[in-house]
Amino acid sequence: MIGEIGQFGLILALVVATLQGTLPLVGAARGNIVQMRFASNAALVQFLAVTLSFAALTVAYVGSDFSVVNVAKNSHSLKPMLYKISGVWGNHEGSLLLWAWILALFGYAVAAFGRNLPDSLKARVLAVQGLIGVGFLLFIVFTSNPFERVDPAPFDGQGLNPLLQDPGLAFHPPFLYLGYVGLSITFSFAIAALIEGKVDPAWARWVRPWTLAAWSFLTLGIALGSWWAYYELGWGGWWFWDPVENASFMPWLVSTALLHSAIVVEKRDALKNWTILLAIIAFSLSLLGTFLVRSGVLNSVHAFASDPARGVFILGFLFVVVGGSLTLYAVRAPSMKGGGLFAPISREGALVLNNLLLSTAAATVLLGTLYPIFLDAISGAKVSVGPPYFNSTFLPLAIPLVIALAFGPFLPWKRGDLKGVLSRLKLALSFVVMIVGVTWWIVDDGPILAFVGMGLFAWLVASVLTELGDRIKLFRTSLRQSLKRFLNLPRSAYGMTIAHLGVAMVVLGITASEAWQSEKLGVMMPGETVTVGGYDFQFGGAERLKGPNYDILRGSFKASKDGVLVAELDPEQRVYQSPPMETTEAAIWPMMSADLYVVIGEEDGKGGYATRIYHKPFISWIWFGAIVMFIGGGFSLSDRRFRIGAAKARKKTIEKQAKAAGA
């Protein structure tokens, strides 16, 4: 019964989405207000219908209803409840249903919160959103139905891939999807603007919060994925430039660019065409990523089941969505009116530079990801593009990006004065010299890039704090006045400062952990002690245990520093029966200054065990940094002007900001 209810929800959603994608467009063209307003109601019904369907699948999973093929293939009655629930989206069909559900949720959110949007714009945005929904629902119903039945029902399910039975991965896809789908909203806004033929600052004020939200979720989703790779793959690596990782990283790079260019549209009414193009590309890359992952045209360590019929469908969908929108862009964009002019050295100029670097970086990653397919298609030669390519092309773009990041916030709109900014950054420059000097004094060794990285970290922190100090006139007026100014800053100012500090933390984490990691690998006998990174690791021995649905080999280690016990580490190796598979559970002791990371492996037959012990300085800052960026995004999102969002409140808000910024 539950499967049929889910199926019914899907069909209902498909019908409603089709209406939502057509009627309002007609209405907007003819000026028929009833047809335009239909969009909001349709968005609500579509949301409820997909919710029903998603709830049905969840119920099937929680109740282990193995008469549903999807549940039988991906769940198991013995699985812990958390993974029964995360199993809903831990497979192809279910993850698409989650996509469709978030899509409908966001569509409904625009309908519900967009009361101040002009009727025609709102109708068009919701219609485009409805059309995207049609695409996904068709895909689900025809190629990936999660409610298919099997008769007779098997006695038990086949179980979820053990690598995926992990809290980090349980929440990784939902966050990524929130990001991808959030970009669908900015895409819909871009298309609606192209149809309307106008972009005004009010439009940008709508696009920016959605980009912010999408970007924040993408940041968190990518960070969760990399954190999972870090502790679950047992190798201590956290980024592999795998096609699937690149598929989520490219939209992130482009949405970061979009985030910044939307500011220019909002504040200065310039860069409109570029912003629209970015919005289209950001969502297109999300779809392209889906295609690459789901179709199997690329060989990836992420072994998703691939099915040619699905590949054909996604490619067709990709062709219609991206081809259609870029054609619309080619036809309509030239007639858009450009906005305010600006000098190269100005806030706008800095944001353009940011955009150029970010989109070039995205293009490099795209090229590296697609190159093997291109070469294969043209010459039949099979090549692989590994980290060597990405590291040598990505870093030269990332470094100037971070350096330039410091300048942007100091420059005024329209025209700036580089000398003035440089003089204000003297303090930051001396801080760089100091940090690099201190680093060199402590470690006196390391690759040049490591010192560059430390310098970038210092540069970023110092300049961000200097900018904040400037804004609140620290030391130029009384402390009380400064505090008052600080409290009166708009939340978007906090957001920017926080997010940029997050970037600095990530830079520190990457630099320190890559350059100054120490490790000890080899066979250890029980009772043996090794010293890694200043910590003594004593191996207490290993024992074999039984877990809920796996066997365990667990080692116990005691880590101490100068004779004082710091941590007890119990790494495990797990052998699952359904499906048969081994996983490594590294034991990690995270600290502010470093992570202690211990992995246990095979017995050597003489009483010893293969062990890997790492000391990774500052590595957890990578993920803390990502969380800080997420928080920054949240602050910016809660800014007053987005909460009001109405065109009439705009003037007041801007005045207030100008006052608060003291510019």
Added chain:
Amino acid sequence: MKLSFMTPILTFMVIAGVMFYALFYLDPKEIPSELLDKKAPSFALPAVPGYGDDLSSENLKEGKITLLNVFASWCVACLAEHPTLMELSRQGKIDIYGLNYKDKPEAAAKWLKRNGSPYKRTGMDLKGRVGIDFGVYGVPETFIMGPDGTILDKIIGPITEKDLKTRILPRLTGDAG
């Protein structure tokens, strides 16, 4: 319509065209057929410092079946098949040669020290030149070489239990009997 505004759509058309072609005509797991049952391309490479003797195409024609395994320290999937290779080398049924692909000597040595080396000989293909001759698509890849140095089979991606049972071991028993 200005040309500059056409650039995005034209770029996308090229990408979409290639994707379409890839979806129907290319298989990343497929061996370039012209190499099967052909003699291995000739090459001579220095060993990873400290790990076995140098490797050349002559070593592949010493009258017995051998495995030529392409690996790299930056390759994640290589770890998945590593225990299988170690086990094979412990049993001593077959000689395994390691082609270290686009790696750094010290990184490769470190990797082998850390995981153990199943290889009798290793060769460092620093620029990936030999890999191109062999049609290496990605890492890992494993070539099953005949006694006279012909390529009998090629396994793309990590060697699975199934590959071992259906593609490697039968050839060995066939060889012995």
